[in-house]
Structures are given as structure tokens and as C-alpha cells.
Amino acid sequence: MTAVTAGPTAGPTPDRNAMNADRMNTEWWRTSVVYQVYIRSFADSDGDGLGDIQGLRSKLPYLSALGVDALWINPWYPSPQADAGYDVADFRDIEPAYGTLAQAEALIRGVHEAGMRVLLDIVPNHTSSAHRWFRAALAGDAEARARYVFRPGRGTGGQLPPNNWQSNFGGPAWTRTPADRDPVGDAAGGPASGEWYLHLFAPGQPDLDWSNPQVVAEFEDILRFWFDRGVDGFRIDVAHGLVKAGGLPDAPDPQPGSNHTASHPAWDQDGVHEIYRGWRRVADSYDPPRVFVAEAWVASPERLARYLRTDELQTAFQFDLLRAPFRASVMREVVDEAAATADAVGAPSTWVLSNHDVVRPVTRYARTQGEHLLESAWDRQHRDREAADVPLGLARARAAALLTLALPGVAYVYQGEELGLEEVEAIPDEARQDPTFVQSAGTDPGRDGSRVPIPWSGNEPPYGFSPPDAAAAPWLPQPDGWADRTAAAQEDDPASTLALYRVALAARREHLVDAGPVSWVRGTDPAVLAFSRGAVSCWVNTGSTSVPLPAGHVLVSSASGGADGILAGDSAVWLLDDRRVS
Ligand code: NOJ
Secondary structure (H helix, E strand, C coil), X not given: CCCCCCCCCCCCCHHXXXXXXXXXXXXXXXXXXEEEECHHHCCCCCCCCXXXXXXXXXXXXXXXXXXXXXXXXXXXXXXXCCXXXXXXXXXXXXXXXXXXXXXXXXXXXXXXHCCCEEEEXXXXXXXXXXXXXXXXXXXXXXXXXXXXXXXXXXXXXXXECCCCCECXXXXXXXXXXXXXXXXXXXXHHCCCCCCEEXXXXXXXXXXXXXXXXXHHHHHHHHHHHHHCCCCCEEEECCCCCXXXXXXXXXXXXXXCCCCCXXXXXXXXXXXHHHHHHHHHXXXXXXXXXXXXXXXXXXXXXXXXXXXXXXXXXXXXXXXXXXXXXXXXXXXXXXXXXXXXHHHHCCCCCEEXXXXXXXXXXHHHCCCCCCCCCCCCCHHXXXXXXXXXXXXXXXXXXXXXXXXXXXXXXXXXXXXXXXXCCCCCCCCCHHHCCCHHHHHCCCCCCCCHHHCCCCCCCCCXXXXXXCCCCCCCCCCCCCCCCCHHHXXXXXXXXXXXXXXXXXXXXXXXXXXXXXCCCCEECCCCCCCEEEEEECCEEEEEXXXXXXXXXCCCEEEEECCCCCCCCEECCCEEEEEECHHHCC
């Protein structure tokens, strides 16, 4: 086996090029690789320690050279940042720390000029408590109040929350409004005697009431606002949460985030689909039609497929791979089940290995692997049970990347994945920013470890994230020892993770975009996952010992060195069958 030192070797025929170009123009979203830009942590142009639009703009050549087809930008709207921007105060403007609306419009043009598409993040389940609607609601505007979920409390004097739901971040999902700020409350009942409002996340993120037609109309208008500015689509935050069960009954398991497979009256209610039918009509009224990807944590691939019916959303994240251990049998099952259910509704599968809410794969795979899917928060809550073997985790993460990028459908890459970054687990408590940490009373360290600012260059923090004369340190502390993880350090190293992603993305574009469904190679070692798509076969060895490989030209390998005909433990390769290249 040879190390990755060069790009793909077998060139496409002109016909294949034409076919790809055509596909990319019309249904580009079926096969794209989308890069997630967590803007706060991507690149800081003005030295305030926060990433921003101009910083992102300066990295467009990097993203273009990486070979991704589209960018998804996490919320960039004005926000008090109670939940890192998922608490939106104004959906039609830009957070001043990130830039201006004019800069955002120029960025959208710049992304298009660089040959990529741009998806924004829409947050329809809740607003910020600083949104003008919520302020008006608390100031006594009945019409504004009816756009949120206010309810009287239970028990004597309404002291108890209206039901037993817990916030996704920990603690009750209800906050009582002070009587003097809540005209509906009982002023005689004491200082905190108003009604309660629902927040499935932080108290600064009041849930909207989607049975109110004003909410429906407002969000369709917000979609148009950004579509008119050239945005190609939206990632939908908490897409499964907008509609709550009638009467807001107590939940059998009050913690909505504790078990994605349990039913909860706040999640995945059938009424949510009507909302997306309306959004699809808006998206289809544009030329080219705009697209959506749903963040929907639901009980099964069958439930997920309901969001993907032909008159609803085009894509939805398939989170099972992200929850799967590095185990051939579990990964194979996930791929089969996901593909079958998405196929049934004519939708592509949408693969994700990581995002800003979960432990980075390098660290997830750096400890003993289980035999079944895990809760997304499980890894960070159990991190103390075993030291992380980061080099092992990195080897496995590189292999998992080759698996993901070889699968049919869409693949998302979270910023820093291409640099092989690990979770930063040692953030001091006083530096943690994620509300999960505070709301869980420290029982969950939260998601900051996957959000640490990107190291671009240099030998010490801020590693080129901020300019040399920056006034502030990065908003989350970067670790020492990331000098070899920077993009600059990896740029010319053919064995680097950055080089692996570049080569794999180019090979995917050349050989895999139209290669059809997965065809499993049977009879392999139980630790091996192997399938072919067209002329390429992908071999993943989740065991620790080497196994033999069949003949074939090694197109990409996750491990450097090694002998021909051998697949090392914890590694993956793509083999090209030269005879089948058309
Ligand atoms: C999902 C987002 O990815 C996460 O970061 C956020 O905290 C919640 N939705 C609430 O908006």
C-alpha cells in the first residue's frame, strides 16, 4: 500500500464531466460536500477574539482548495449570545461583532464566485428573550404574548411549572416571569408570580407557539429575506421541536435531551410537517429552487424519512453515524438502514461525523469503543473513565472520514475535522461558555471543547486565528501543543489530515459522485467494512490488526506507509479498479 502523496490518478471522461456539471447545477444538494463554518471560531479579522465575516471571507481560497461544494454558516444574527447565537434577537440582520449586512451580502457573492453555495442556519423553535416580540410580550402586548408559550403554573399560587419538561441544557424548561413584568400574573403573589414561559433550551431562548399564524408568516418572510439575497438554503435548527403535543402533557421521560429514542411531547409531533410543506413552497418559488437540511433528532430513520417526503425538506442530517462507535458491524447497520429509509422517499442520505454540539471524532474514537449507538452527550459525560489515546483516535477519525466521504449522498464536514483536531477537554471551568455547563450544574462540561477557535498558523495561541495585534484573546482558550495541527503546518505535508481530505474530496468528485448505491463486499474479516461503488471500493478496518486487501490501485489511504496488499488496523483505503473506469 502506498501513502497518499498525489491526487486521484484515473481521469474522468468528458461525458462524466458533463454529467457531473449538469447534476451539480440542478440537484447539487444530492451529492454535495458541505463545510460547516462555526463563525465565532473560524477566523477573527479584527482582533476581538471572535470569528467574523471578513475572517471567513479571507479563508474562501482555503475552502475552495479543500474542495467542498457548499458552506453552512452557523447563526450570524444579532444575539446576546446566551447560546452562542442560537438565541436570535433579529433574524434579518447581522451580529455587530461579526460584521454588517452589507458584508454578509458581499460574502454570499464571494462564496458564489468561488464556485460554492451557501446555507444559513434558521432557528425557528425559539427567539432570544431580547427579540422585540418577547420584549413586547413582557411589556403587556397580548398579541406578542400569543406568539410564545406562556402558561399559568401548577400548585398553590402557581408556584410549580406547568408541566415536568426539562430543558435540553438541564433544569426546568419553564421560567416564571416576575409579576411586575408580567401583567397576566398575580401581583399579589409575590415578586415572581407571573405566568411561566416555555424554553426547551436556555431561559434566554423562549419557545415560539407555531399554532399562531403570525409565527408561520414571519418565518416564511425571513426565508424570503435571505433567499432574495442569494442564499441557497437553510439548515433548520431543532426542526423536530416546533410543534408540541396539545395540552402540553407531562412527559414520561421529562429530559428531552436524555434519550433521542424516547417519545417526548415536545419532539417530532406530526403537525410539524405542515410547516415544512409551506417552507418548501417558498423555496420552490425561487429559480433555482432553494434547499433545506433538517436538524431533527428523532427516534428512527423511518421517522426521519417523514421530513424528506417529496413536498417537504430535501435533506435531513442522519445522526446515527455520529453516534456510532468505530465498529464495522454497527457502522454497516447504520449505513444500510439510513440508505433504505431515505431511498424509500427518494431523498439522499446526509452523513455527519461531527458538529458543534458533539465531541470531536478524534476524541470519541480515542477511548474503548462500545457495541451500539450512544447518546450524543455520552462521550463528554464519561470522559473521566479512561485517558484519551489521541493518536489512535486520529487514525480512526481519518478512516471514518474515508468511510463517510465514500458513501452515496451528502456529507457534512465540521470545521477543524479536516485538520484532525481533537476535543479540547481541559478547558478551565471559569472559561466555559456553553449554557449546558451552568444549567447542568457542571455535571455536563458542555460543548465548548468542540468549538475552540481554529488554529491557522504559528506555534502558540492564537495560532493565526486572530491578527498579531489582537486586543482580545480567543473567546475560548486554545491549547498549547497545536502547532502541528495548524492549517499552515499541514499545508505541504502529504501525510497530513488536511492533505487526506483534499485528496479524498477530489477523488470523490472524480469517481464517486455518480457511482450509485453501496454494494457490500461479503465474507470479509468481521472487523472490516467493505463496499464498492462503481470502480471504487472502500475498505475500513476497525480492528487493531492488519488484514489482506485485494488487488487494486490505492486511490486514497488514511494511514501513511504500509505494504501493498495490506490494510493496517484502524485505517481505511479507497481502491480503484482500473478495469472499471469508464
Ligand atoms: C441545536 C444547535 O445545534 C445547538 O447548538 C443549539 O444549542 C440548540 N439547537 C438550540 O438552538
